[in-house]
Amino acid sequence: MFTTRPDTLFGATYMVLAPEHPLISSLLELARKQPRINGRIRSARVEVLDPSGKSLGIMDLSEAIGFARQRGVDLIEVGVKQNVSICFAQDYGGFRDLRVRLNQQVGAIQKYRDLVAAKSDLERTELAKEKTGVWTGAYATNPVNGEKIPIWIADYVLASYGTGAIMAVPAHDERDWEFAKEFYLPIVEVVSKESVPPDVSGDWPAGSPSQRSVDLVSAGGRNLYAGGDVRPPEACYVGDGFGINSTSGALSLNGLPTAEAKEKIVAWLESKGLGTKTINYKLRDWLFSRQRYWGEPFPIVWKEDANGDLFHEALPESALPVLPPAPDDYTPTADGQPPLARATDWVELPDGSVRETNTMPQWAGSCWYYLRYLDSANASSFVSTAAESYWMSPSSLSPLLSPVSPFLPSSGVDLYVGGTEHAVLHLLYARFWHKVLFDLGHVSTPEPFFKLVNQGLILGEDGQKMSKSRGNVVNPDDILNEYGADALRLFEMFMGPLSDVKPWNTQGVAGVYKFLGRVWRLFVDEAAETAFEQALVTAEVAAQPALLQSVPVGASLQESPATPAQLKALHACIKKVTEDLEGMRFNTAISAMMIFVNEAMTWGVKPVSVLRTFLQLLAPFAPHLAEELWEKLNVRSLPAESLSYVAWPAYDPSLLVEDTLEIPVQVNGKLRAVIQVPAAAANAELESAALAAEKIQPFLAGKTVKKIIVVPRKLVNVIAA
RNA sequence: GCCGCUGUGGCGAAAUGGCAGACGCAGGGGACUUAAAAUCCCCAGAUCGUAAGAUCGUGCGGGUUCGAGUCCCGCCAGCGGCACCA
Numbered sequence: 001m002f003t004t005r006p007d008t009l010f011g012a013t014y015m016v017l018a019p020e021h022p023l024i025s026s027l028l029e030l031a032r033k034q035p036r037i038n039g040r041i042r043s044a045r046v047e048v049l050d051p052s053g054k055s056l057g058i059m060d061l062s063e064a065i066g067f068a069r070q071r072g073v074d075l076i077e078v079g080v081k082q083n084v085s086i087c088f089a090q091d092y093g094g095f096r097d098l099r100v101r102l103n104q105q106v107g108a109i110q111k112y113r114d115l116v117a118a119k120s121d122l123e124r125t126e127l128a129k130e131k132t133g134v135w136t137g138a139y140a141t142n143p144v145n146g147e148k149i150p151i152w153i154a155d156y157v158l159a160s161y162g163t164g165a166i167m168a169v170p171a172h173d174e175r176d177w178e179f180a181k182e183f184y185l186p187i188v189e190v191v192s193k194e195s196v197p198p199d200v201s202g203d204w205p206a207g208s209p210s211q212r213s214v215d216l217v218s219a220g221g222r223n224l225y226a227g228g229d230v231r232p233p234e235a236c237y238v239g240d241g242f243g244i245n246s247t248s249g250a251l252s253l254n255g256l257p258t259a260e261a262k263e264k265i266v267a268w269l270e271s272k273g274l275g276t277k278t279i280n281y282k283l284r285d286w287l288f289s290r291q292r293y294w295g296e297p298f299p300i301v302w303k304e305d306a307n308g309d310l311f312h313e314a315l316p317e318s319a320l321p322v323l324p325p326a327p328d329d330y331t332p333t334a335d336g337q338p339p340l341a342r343a344t345d346w347v348e349l350p351d352g353s354v355r356e357t358n359t360m361p362q363w364a365g366s367c368w369y370y371l372r373y374l375d376s377a378n379a380s381s382f383v384s385t386a387a388e389s390y391w392m393s394p395s396s397l398s399p400l401l402s403p404v405s406p407f408l409p410s411s412g413v414d415l416y417v418g419g420t421e422h423a424v425l426h427l428l429y430a431r432f433w434h435k436v437l438f439d440l441g442h443v444s445t446p447e448p449f450f451k452l453v454n455q456g457l458i459l460g461e462d463g464q465k466m467s468k469s470r471g472n473v474v475n476p477d478d479i480l481n482e483y484g485a486d487a488l489r490l491f492e493m494f495m496g497p498l499s500d501v502k503p504w505n506t507q508g509v510a511g512v513y514k515f516l517g518r519v520w521r522l523f524v525d526e527a528a529e530t531a532f533e534q535a536l537v538t539a540e541v542a543a544q545p546a547l548l549q550s551v552p553v554g555a556s557l558q559e560s561p562a563t564p565a566q567l568k569a570l571h572a573c574i575k576k577v578t579e580d581l582e583g584m585r586f587n588t589a590i591s592a593m594m595i596f597v598n599e600a601m602t603w604g605v606k607p608v609s610v611l612r613t614f615l616q617l618l619a620p621f622a623p624h625l626a627e628e629l630w631e632k633l634n635v636r637s638l639p640a641e642s643l644s645y646v647a648w649p650a651y652d653p654s655l656l657v658e659d660t661l662e663i664p665v666q667v668n669g670k671l672r673a674v675i676q677v678p679a680a681a682a683n684a685e686l687e688s689a690a691l692a693a694e695k696i697q698p699f700l701a702g703k704t705v706k707k708i709i710v711v712p713r714k715l716v717n718v719i720a721a
Numbered sequence: 722g723c724c725g726c727u728g729u730g731g732c733g734a735a736a737u738g739g740c741a742g743a744c745g746c747a748g749g750g751g752a753c754u755u756a757a758a759a760u761c762c763c764c765a766g767a768u769c770g771u772a773a774g775a776u777c778g779u780g781c782g783g784g785u786u787c788g789a790g791u792c793c794c795g796c797c798a799g800c801g802g803c804a805c806c807a
Binding site for chain 1: 722725726727732733734735739740743744745746747759760761786787788800801802805806807
C-alpha cells in the first residue's frame with residue numbers, strides 16, 4: 001500500500017486495490033479452491049508467511065507444521081511456486097470466514113474486472129469521473145489501531161502507480177471522498193485546519209464506524225453508516241493541518257502539525273517493520289515504440305527461458321550502435337509486424353535470440369541532438385568533454401562577461417522554441433535524458449535549455465486545428481512551390497505574435513509575396529525586368545540563373561548621398577527591426593520594413609548606401625531575395641561578400657529627431673484638436689497654443705478653465721467646467 | 722479538476738497609462754490596357770448627417786486616474802496542455 005499522507009492513517013476507513021492487482025487473482029483463486037492445510041500440504045518445502053504476508057523464511061514441511069502448532073495456528077497453503085508451498089500461518093477459522101465472504105463476492109468481482117478490462121484508457125482516465133468499485137469481501141487490519149477495514153477494488157486506483165494499492169482516507173482525499181459518498185463508506189476526520197490542543201482532540205472514538213459496521217454483506221455490500229459518535233466532516237480537506245482523532249494505545253498524532261505527524265508515524269511504522277519511507281519519481285509514459293522503419297532500432301533482443309517464456313535482454317555496449325538493415329520493402333508485413341521484421345537475416349541472431357523490430361520515435365534522436373551538434377564529426381564519443389564544456393558549461397564563458405548578470409549569454413542552448421503540444425513532452429524528455437547524462441558524468445550541467453518560448457499553433461483557414469479528418473490541412477510544399485521559401489517564411493512571421501495561436505490564410509501569403517515583389521522592383525529596372533521575364537519563357541532551365549544575374553539594377557539607384565528624410569526613414573527602420581528582433585516581434589519588424597519600402601518607392605533617386613543597409617535588415621526575414629539583391633548591388637559597387645558575414649547595422653538616434661510635433665489637444669479628456677508645435681516648445685508654449693487652437697474654442701465657450709495638464713511632447717488636456 | 726494563453730474593424734493584427742485600428746488581407750472607386758491579369762493612386766470601425774461635424778466603440782460589471790485596450794477587483798467566453806499519480 002502506497003501513500004503520501006501517512007499522517008492520515010487513523011482516518012483510513014477502507015482500502016482499494018487496482019482491479020488488475022495480482023492479489024485479486026490470488027483472492028479469487030482462494031475462493032475457488034479449498035486450500036490445503038497443515039498435514040495435507042504436499043510440498044516438502046514451505047515458505048511461511050505471517051498474517052500480514054511477510055515471509056518468515058523457507059523451511060521443511062515438518063518444521064513448518066511444528067512452527068505453526070507451537071503458536072496455536074494453522075498452516076494454510078495459498079499457492080505453490082517452484083515446488084515450494086506458500087503458506088500463511090494463522091487461525092483457519094478466520095480464514096474460512098474470509099472464504100465464505102469471498103465466495104459471495106466472487107461473481108461481482110469478476111464482473112467488475114471484466115467491465116474495467118473492456119474500458120479503453122480514455123474511458124478510464126479522461127472520461128470516467130464517476131467512481132465505480134466492488135467490495136472484495138476481504139478485510140485488512142489497520143496497524144495503528146487494529147481496526148478491520150474493508151478491501152475494495154476500484155478502477156480509480158491505477159495498477160501502474162505506486163503499489164496499485166491505497167489506503168482510503170475519504171475525509172482528506174477528494175477521490176476517496178467521492179468514492180465513500182457513492183458507497184456510503186465511513187468518513188473520519190483526522191486532520192483539522194486549526195490547531196487543537198491534544199487533550200481535547202478526542203481519542204479514536206469508541207463505537208467508531210469501522211467497529212460498528214463491518215458486516216458489509218448483510219447490508220448488501222453497502223456500509224450504511226448514519227452518523228453517531230463521529231460526525232463526518234462537511235467537506236473534504238486535503239491540505240495540511242493538525243492531527244485529531246488519531247490516538248490509540250500504540251501512539252498518538254493528536255495536535256501534531258502534518259509534517260511532524262508524518263515523521264512520527266513513519267518512524268513508528270518503520271520501528272515495527274510495517275513500512276518504509278520511500279521517494280517516488282514520476283515520469284509520464286509517452287508511447288515510445290513505433291511499428292515503422294524510420295527510427296532508431298532498440299538495442300534489445302528477445303530470448304526464451306527454460307519454460308519457453310520470452311524475456312528481453314539489452315545488448316552489450318560492444319554491440320552498439322544497432323544499425324537498421326536496408327530492406328527492399330519498407331511497409332509492415334501482412335500480419336502486422338513492423339517493417340524491420342522483413343529483414344529476417346538481421347532479426348535472427350546466431351545464438352537463437354531475436355531482435356526487437358519496433359523502432360524508437362523520431363524525438364528519441366532529437367532529445368539529444370543539440371549535444372551531438374557540438375561535435376558532430378567525433379567518431380569515438382557522442383561529444384568530447386572539451387566541446388561539451390566549451391558550449392554547455394557556464395564556467396567556459398569569457399571572463400569579460402560578468403558571471404552574475406542573468407542577461408548575458410548563457411551556457412547551453414539559449415532558446416528552445418516549440419509549440420506546447422509537442423514541446424511539453426519533448427522538452428520534458430530532453431531534459432530528463434540530459435539529467436541522466438549528467439548523473440552519469442557525461443555532461444557538465446543538469447539543465448540543457450536556458451529559455452523556453454512556446455510558439456502558437458497555426459490553425460487551418462477555418463480557424464480549427466489542422467487535421468486530415470477536418471480536411472483543412474495546408475501543405476507547406478504547395479505554398480513553397482507557388483510563392484517560394486522567402487514568402488512562406490515571411491508570412492509565418494508576419495501573421496502575428498510568435499506565441500499566439502492564429503489561423504492560416506493563403507491570401508495573406510499572396511500579400512507578403514506582393515511585398516517581396518515591391519522590394520525587387522525597388523532595386524531592379526522595370527524595363528530590364530520585363531525583358532528578363534520574356535527571356536525566361538524561352539530559356540533553358542540551366543540558363544535561367546545566369547539570366548537572373550544579368551538583370552541590372554534600376555537607373556534610379558545611384559551612389560549619391562542620402563537626404564535627411566531618406567536617412568530618417570532608414571534609421572527608423574533599423575531601430576524598429578533591431579528592437580523587434582530582440583523581442584521576437586517579427587510581425588511588427590516586417591511592418592516597419594513595409595513602411596520603409598512604401599516610402600522608398602516614391603524616391604526619384606535611391607542612394608545605394610541606404611538600400612544596401614535595408615537589405616541587411618531584410619536578410620533574416622527573406623534571406624534568398626536579400627542575398628540575390630545584395631549580390632547585384634555589390635557587382636556594381638563593393639567587392640562581393642555574402643550578406644551573412646556583414647555586421648548588423650546600427651542606427652543613429654540623432655537622425656530620428658523631429659523638428660515639429662503634432663500634439664493632440666483634449667478638452668475634459670476628449671480629443672478635440674491636433675496642433676503643430678516646434679519639438680523644443682516649452683510647456684507654457686504648448687498651453688497657449690492649445691488654448692488658442694480654433695477647434696477647441698467651441699468646447700471652452702461659457703466655461704472656465706480649471707486646470708491644464710501638459711505632457712511634454714505628447715499631449716495637452718484642458719479641464720474646463 | 723489543475724495549469725497556461727487569448728478576447729480590439731468583414732479577417733490577421735498594431736498601440737512606453739496620452740490621437741484606438743499602424744502594417745497587411747478581403748472589399749469599393751480610379752489610372753494604365755482593345756480587354757483582362759499584373760502594377761500604380763485614392764477610400765474604408767459603427768450610427769446619424771448632403772456636408773462641416775456629432776455620438777458611440779477594444780468580451781461583461783465595478784474601481785483607480787485629468788485621461789484606461791493598457792493598471793486593480795470580480796465575472797463570462799474561446800483555445801491549448803496535463804489529468805483519478807494517493
